[in-house]
Amino acid sequence: MGRAVIQALITTSGDGTEAVRPEETILRRVLESNMEGARRDRISPRAFKPRAEKDKDGLSCFREKYHDPASVACAPPDFVRPRVARLRVRELFELKLSVRADPFEPNGVGHCLIPELTSLNRSESWAGDLHVRLAHELSECLGPFNCGDEKSAA
């Protein structure tokens, strides 16, 4: 399949319920506390650790075909110097992870979940190994974003 065709498939507008395709990229917000310290160039694996209560259905991400990185980083806007991790869906599939469209409130169109990583298994050793691979091998780190001016990224 040609690159133009792939790009066309990716950019086809939808209501966010269509299946997430391997050619897509997804974005996950990375908080300052997961970046600060002596190695600001490395994302902590804990950026991919589901929260204890709020991620029961899966790890929350956003499809880049619907959201630009700055809007993901700055929603809500009062976060300090957030970054965004960009992940290629194909590489997630190769890890036997799936990405499920979840365009429902409160997150809306473009939201998606990695359902294998949840609040329930956040402390399992196999899940921890995946958090490390997602952070150190598969993530492209974008930002930090100045949420006072969403367009500017350092």
Added chain:
Amino acid sequence: MNATFNQGWTTGGRTYDWIDPSSRFASPQLREWQQRERDRWQVIVDLLLGWRSDPSPLLEEETPPPEIAVIDHALRVCEGWQRVGQSLPDRVLPDGAGGIAFEWYREPWFSDVEFESNGQGTWRVYHDSRPVDRGQFRWKPQWVEL
């Protein structure tokens, strides 16, 4: 004669000093290095004490702050590590469920230690993002009702 003053802490938040008598034999370069190490440890201690006294910055980014018992334990651990010359962690951060994690990045190695709020502890070692070794421990005594 020079003596090295190290700052310690107590669970009540007060600080105390102790004197390291061996420092009188250290070269100026070594003393300078020791001072830099102490300064870097102090940054970590200040971070932990900051979470203890005012967790609002964490709450603002929707991160559950570490529990006070975990912070106090982490402070004791830091003091012990500093005394035995443990290499400084590159990052100290909340685990998102009331615990605290310490991370070391020594490419291609990565290792971490996590103190969970339920009294469990975990340590892990990775090489090129692949698990090499791991273990669990309890950092909080379990009280048994008799």
